[in-house]
Amino acid sequence: MPSSNATSTPMKKLHLLRTHLINAVPGLARDPSRLLTFVEDGSLEFRRGPNLSHEYQFAAQLVLTDFGDDLDTVMVPLLQWLAEYQPDADPGEAVSFEAEILSNQSVDVALRVRLTERVIAKVDCDSGHIHVDHVVSRFERDACPISRWQLLLRDAEADDDYTLAAEWGETDER
Template identity: 75%
Template sequence: MKKLHLLRAHLINAVPGLARDPDKLLTFVEEGSIEFRRGPNLTHEYQFTAQLVLTDFADDLDTLMVPLLQWLAEYQPDADPNEAVRFEAEILSHNAVDVALRVQLTERVLAKVNCDTGHIQVDHALPRFETTGCPPPRWQMYTRDTQANADYTLAAEWGAQGETDDGE
């Protein structure tokens, strides 16, 4: 389930509160199944609900949802928009919540059997679908309080997929 690891790393990189304290993001798999076909190869697909729990989350919820939706557009573009993400929240205080997300994911595993050598070669198919023609090296998300008629303020910043904070 390499997609869940990729999603976790992306959120830790993108969400300011998680970048400061990654232990506030708990990840689980629930309702998992494996789809396969009978035959000589062992290719299969994981289908599961990833549960991501953010504890004591004090950032704007958009700083979580926008990077999540960006990741889904690139790694799970065939997700049903009505079913892909579900969430619950428990209000802890005026500025902190626990948020539980349920994200529907699939991951194809290519397992090729070579009967002559007795080898099975396994590859996880993790295609990435570019969502823009020229993605910038870093993303910056700006929000504003429209009720206060305020200007946009920087709420979150993160590197492109696969980039670390030091630019590599």
């Protein structure tokens, strides 16, 4: 009988993405409940054979409600995350979005992100066990190994300096 405290959930990539955005986007860090996540248009790809390995393929819908920050404070961390966790994504189809303008200060933004997640399911016919592992590969950024980031924005209409808009990543506490 399965354990009642099992913590294994599908869509681990979506949980990782959500956590990354909450940590990277100041408005979401202050109020994580403003980021709603859904799975839509999901499918399962598998091959016939002796194992039950498969791949989830789905569109993750991320809805930012009453968002008042610059949209780049979401898009840049999102693109950075995709470069690490979904580098094979088709650049023309990986992310789409819609926005509803609520006022001059805020919008509701719906992001649609195509994700895949492999699952290795090994069948042991002798014991009657099926061992399942979700494979969430992370691809290192060889070109830029820094782990702490600051997003600096400049208003295109002004000649002002850049303004710190967001910070995220690991801190170096040596």
